[in-house]
Amino acid sequence: MTDFEKAYEKAIADKILPGYALLAGNKDALRCVEEGRITLDEDVARYLPSIGKYGIMTSFDERTNEAVTVPNTTPITLRQAMLLSHTNGHEYDWLNPDLTKWRASRGEIPSCGPTIEEKHTLPLLYEPGTSFKYGPGSDWAGKVIEKVSGKTLDAVMKEKIWDPLGITDISFFPKERSDIKDRVANISTLNEQGEGPATDAGGFDVFVDATDCLGGVGAFASAEAYFIFLQSVLKRDSRLLNDDSWDELFKPQLDERCKEELNDYLKSSPLHTQLLGMGLPADIEKQWSFAGMIAEQGQEGRMNARTVCWGGVPSLTWYLDFEAGVCGVAFCQVIPPMSPRILKLHELFQRAIYEKVAA
Incomplete structure (x- = not known):
């Protein structure tokens, strides 16, 4: 050396x-599937009512300072419209100019707020399951784990990963x-x-x-x-x-x-x-x-x-x-x-x- x-x-x-x-959180999502708490193909709106509520943003109209949106009719799941694989319609707002404009039109900055709902309740950018953009799917998946387990993600990881490994x-x-x-x-x-x-x-x-x-x-x-x-x-x-x-x-x-x-x-x-x-x-x-x-x-x-x-x-x-x-x-x-x-x-x-x- x-x-x-x-x-x-x-x-x-x-x-x-x-x-x-990311790797640990997605592993825990699969552990919840093993335990029968949720399936990979279940609509997560049951647990996350705010996800995708703004529909799909097709553009941002700078004249009106508003997003142009269409409704989303495709359920978001852990697999089919993958929270775990970045095909769920989201992109991190700090990576996308139109989302940055949308935030500014609301007097907000990217990733603002203390909770996942405040940080990541954003317009989708495409129909879930049809494209790939790097976004907050794993943050939302962590919230799903909390909803189905009744515990914080920190507590779930401690119980299912860190304690068994002596970490x-x-x-x-x-x-x-x-x-x-x-x-x-x-x-x-x-x-x-x-x-x-x-x-x-x-x-x-x-x-x-x-x-x-x-x-x-x-x-x-x-x-x-x-x-x-x-x-x-x-x-x-x-x-x-x-x-x-x-x-x-x-x-x-x-x-x-x-x-x-x-x-x-x-x-x-x-x-x-x-x-x-x-x-x-x-x-x-x-x-x-x-x-x-x-x-x-x-x-x-x-x-x-x-x-x-x-x-x-x-x-x-x-x-x-x-x-x-x-x-x-x-x-x-x-x-x-x-x-x-x-x-x-x-x-x-x-x-x-x-x-x-x-x-």
């Missing part, structure tokens, strides 16, 4: 780091935990050219004042704690899910139309390529599973075909390479998200692990 590696390991060993709980260094609300509140890492930022040195981001709040558990935005955890979880997922740990649910978690979920929409979406702008493309070459076709994005082809010296990966706003990434039998997570805590230099570091990390396995 180099001196740099030793220093980095020491710096993060005891830190609690904000990151995405304690994780929470949606670290400020409420005396054992970890003083260990929360600061977020740093690069300059406008994406260059260092990194400086403190000045109190950047990835949760934007949320009081709800955000199943898509995520929880705070130590790198060691999240890696323990990731290893259990790689091994298909029977304490977490049964074999059928593990199969469902990793199965490609997009039909050909939605798969094409996903790949076009990732190429639609430099922002989408950088933030959501995970630094993977554009010629590698992507699919989506309940666990995360699937790289359908491998990349020499980096990963095998069907590797599952995803990341989060603080520039963290994780991956599961089932053929090689390895997984990894890199917590960076740097914004703006997924700058090219940070993505290159993540790629080098994957290549170094791959090289060790090959040797």
Whole structure:
């Protein structure tokens, strides 16, 4: 181990780091299906009456300062119009110019409000089940878990994931935990050219004042704690899910139309390529599973075909390479998200692990 590696390991060993709980939250949704609390094809409006209430926005009329909408008649479910696979009609408002205008027309800012209903009750952008846009489906799925279980998402994850795995260094609300509140890492930022040195981001709040558990935005955890979880997922740990649910978690979920929409979406702008493309070459076709994005082809010296990966706003990434039998997570805590230099570091990390396995 180099001196740099030793220093980095020491710096993060005891830190609690904000990151995405997408994989854990979607796993819990499948656990609720196992327990018969909900089905993958049930209309979630029963639990979430505000979801999709504004209909489908076809455009934004700047003359009247109003959204142009049509009614949505397609039920939103966990699978068919996938809350868990970003084909449910939503997109995060901070990613979409028309939604940003819609927010402004109401005197609001993107992702405003403490609850999921306030943050994500937005006009849909397409008929559910017909396209792909990256949005708050997993946040809504977390709310479904709370409705059917009668517990907070934090409590459900503790009972179903963290306690069985012996994990304690994780929470949606670290400020409420005396054992970890003083260990929360600061977020740093690069300059406008994406260059260092990194400086403190000045109190950047990835949760934007949320009081709800955000199943898509995520929880705070130590790198060691999240890696323990990731290893259990790689091994298909029977304490977490049964074999059928593990199969469902990793199965490609997009039909050909939605798969094409996903790949076009990732190429639609430099922002989408950088933030959501995970630094993977554009010629590698992507699919989506309940666990995360699937790289359908491998990349020499980096990963095998069907590797599952995803990341989060603080520039963290994780991956599961089932053929090689390895997984990894890199917590960076740097914004703006997924700058090219940070993505290159993540790629080098994957290549170094791959090289060790090959040797």
